[in-house]
Amino acid sequence: MKEIRLKLLPYQRRVFQSQKPIIAFVGGTGTGKTWLAARWIVLKALEHGGEHLAISPSLKLMRRTLWKEIKKVLKEWGIDYEKNEQDMIISLPCGRIYGVPADNPERMEGVHAKSAVFDEAGQVDKRSVFETAFRRLRYHRGQLLITTTPYRWNWLKELYDKALAGDPQIELVTARTIENPYYPKDEIERARREMPEWRFRMFYEGVFTKPLGLIYPDYELVEPFEIPESWLRIRGLDFGYNHPTAVIWLARSPEGVWYAYRELKKSELTLDDLYNILKEENIPTYADPEMKQGLETLRARGLDVRPAKKDVLAGISFVQGLFKQKKLKIFSSLNKTIDELSSYSWKLDANDQPLDEPVKENDDLVDALRYALFTAEGFRATAPAYKPIKVDFL
Ligand SMILES: Nc1ncnc2c1ncn2[C@@H]1O[C@H](COP(=O)(O)OP(=O)(O)O)[C@@H](O)[C@H]1O
Numbered sequence: 001m002k003e004i005r006l007k008l009l010p011y012q013r014r015v016f017q018s019q020k021p022i023i024a025f026v027g028g029t030g031t032g033k034t035w036l037a038a039r040w041i042v043l044k045a046l047e048h049g050g051e052h053l054a055i056s057p058s059l060k061l062m063r064r065t066l067w068k069e070i071k072k073v074l075k076e077w078g079i080d081y082e083k084n085e086q087d088m089i090i091s092l093p094c095g096r097i098y099g100v101p102a103d104n105p106e107r108m109e110g111v112h113a114k115s116a117v118f119d120e121a122g123q124v125d126k127r128s129v130f131e132t133a134f135r136r137l138r139y140h141r142g143q144l145l146i147t148t149t150p151y152r153w154n155w156l157k158e159l160y161d162k163a164l165a166g167d168p169q170i171e172l173v174t175a176r177t178i179e180n181p182y183y184p185k186d187e188i189e190r191a192r193r194e195m196p197e198w199r200f201r202m203f204y205e206g207v208f209t210k211p212l213g214l215i216y217p218d219y220e221l222v223e224p225f226e227i228p229e230s231w232l233r234i235r236g237l238d239f240g241y242n243h244p245t246a247v248i249w250l251a252r253s254p255e256g257v258w259y260a261y262r263e264l265k266k267s268e269l270t271l272d273d274l275y276n277i278l279k280e281e282n283i284p285t286y287a288d289p290e291m292k293q294g295l296e297t298l299r300a301r302g303l304d305v306r307p308a309k310k311d312v313l314a315g316i317s318f319v320q321g322l323f324k325q326k327k328l329k330i331f332s333s334l335n336k337t338i339d340e341l342s343s344y345s346w347k348l349d350a351n352d353q354p355l356d357e358p359v360k361e362n363d364d365l366v367d368a369l370r371y372a373l374f375t376a377e378g379f380r381a382t383a384p385a386y387k388p389i390k391v392d393f394l
């Protein structure tokens with residue numbers, strides 16, 4: 001029998017020793033997450049046989065990292081295997097490893113896996129990929145290993161908080177980049193000097209932080225669902241030439257909760273392309289009034305495009321209020337909107353105090369969001385409560 005010797009760092013050993021159904025290894029960049037994920041899944045496959053899942057945020061990332069590392073380990077350990085790169089399957093003497101890109105989670109359906117790893121899971125805002133993987137493991141009571149840096153406050157933060165609160169199902173292992181002696185120290189120091197502190201703490205210390213002066217710190221994600229026909233729908237639109245054009249679709253539930261359910265963000269989109277997308281659903285669309293030309297063209301072609309109210313501060317404050325009161329939620333499938341929400345910040349003064357002005361960066365969808373909500377609700381607020389009565393004297 002072949003002997004495999006693994007030299008583990010102390011925090012990596014805790015991962016290998018855990019028997020819990022979910023192991024969340026939340027660590028800084030370069031803490032050996034992918035190194036560990038590949039070895040853990042290969043050993044599980046060799047030990048138990050059967051089917052195993054190796055999940056990455058996308059096919060491209062998977063081929064560059066986890067998939068590559070798995071093949072490297074097999075070679076290093078002198079284990080024979082066959083691979084099918086087309087279908088992303090590695091067959092071992094006993095057991096198989098399926099590569100699953102998180103944007104194609106259907107690949108997991110029908111598989112009763114004995115273990116799964118999800119590398120850089122925090123990049124995938126949709127909770128359903130994690131849930132599907134966990135569900136596919138229940139038949140064999142297999143373990144799920146998550147190896148990730150914190151990226152944003154999504155389902156992973158909730159899982160992390162649950163673990164901190166003592167959930168017996170979850171083993172939480174954390175590590176800072178500096179704890180990996182193989183990682184160059186001067187690189188860490190350079191990052192510490194050059195990055196905003198919150199970013200450094202997130203990516204090199206593995207703790208969930210938020211940028212200083214975040215404008216919408218309270219945004220909440222929900223799993224996508226079918227929007228009922230009867231709900232009111234509107235859109236926000238921010239035209240761009242050099243900047244991307246951004247559109248966000250919103251629907252209001254009978255309880256008065258807004259759901260952002262669809263997004264579009266694309267550079268060099270022609271007015272024709274935009275028209276073709278918007279005409280799929282001709283709903284009130286609140287657009288940047290300064291782009292008169294575009295606005296008039298779309299209207300002339302029959303779309304319900306209306307000029308948005310552009311009072312930036314009042315608009316932001318209105319949207320903040322909606323988030324605070326839990327009257328605005330974002331579908332977790334809206335990656336680009338979530339990316340903007342998690343970085344859209346106030347400018348800071350020399351003492352890091354927020355000023356009354358947003359940083360004009362990566363703000364296309366958040367602007368579209370504000371145009372739609374502020375204008376639509378604003379109109380309602382100022383509309384007369386009753387129709388004037390016309391009296392005719394005979
Ligand atoms: N136990 C270990 N023994 C030897 N090298 C390790 C060990 N853990 C991690 N490394 C090395 O540390 C570096 C970073 O690992 P990697 O898995 O790419 O980090 P991450 O995925 O966390 O960014 C790699 O060069 C890897 O080979």
Ligand SMILES: [Mg+2]
Nearest residue numbers: 033034035065
């Ligand atoms: Mg990695």
